[in-house]
Amino acid sequence: MKPFLILQLRPETEAADDEFRAFLEKGGLGEGEVRRIRLDREPLPGDLDLHDFSGVIVGGGPGCVSDPPEEKDPLEARIEAEIMGLMPEITGEDFPFLGCCYGIGVLGAHLGGPGAVSKERWGEKVGPSPCRLTDAGARDPLLAGVAEKFNAFVGHKEALQLLPGGCAHLVQSPACPFQMVRYGRNVYATQFHPEADGDVFELRIRVYKGHGYFAPEGAEALIETCRAAEVTEPVKILRNFVARYRSA
DSSP: OOEEEEEEEOHHHHHHHHHHHHHHHHTTGGGGGEEETTTTSHHHOTTOOOOGSSSSEEESOOOOOTTOGGGGOOOOOOOHHHHHHHHHHHHHOOOOEEEHHHHHHHHHHEEEEEEEESSSOOEEEEEEEEEEEHHHHHGGGGTTTSSEEEEEEEEEEOOSSSOOOOOOOOEEEEEEOOOOOEEETTTTESSOOOOOOOOHHHHHHHHTTTSSSSSSHHHHHHHHHHSSSSSSSHHHHHHHHHHHOOOO
């Protein structure tokens, strides 16, 4: 079979390794079924051919696509440029893509242009967010078997401010309306983290305690909230993506 391409943006090794493990475990993937590229350590190969892969999965990261260019860390700016450089081919060919958290910012910025993603509205505190399927979401194959209402783990400073042309709105929440979208038939992005459970978010809370997502003194309370939350449905989205696009 063709492997899935997993692109990771986190420069923090502990968080990156844990995210990769979560993608494998929650997606039902073996290490031989993926190609992992940590973009903080290596650039995208110049001869990368998307058609060598079953699909692309993009993880989260501490960067924000809406930050002014002069305020971006040089490493984060390079990583963003490389991901953005793939988006014309992905959307142009309707190539299977699942962008998680940072991925919805990348897709929104690519399709909607300046202002489509910003910190103006709908950033969410770290923790579980109550989500609900839209009518389009209830009919989408990636949401097959997912409950109409469910909790998902979030933590983001910026958000999609409008639905770009060509996108279907699949999942919403009161605090952040655009929790999951689809462009064309095969390009998906979520604001929440479909790979995350309480253990994953505990580690991220500890790793990113000083990154401005929350007051550092509130870390332990956030960990308790995440551990107590019932978050069971988002993983089905990741498994459905793998099952739908896994090639023989």
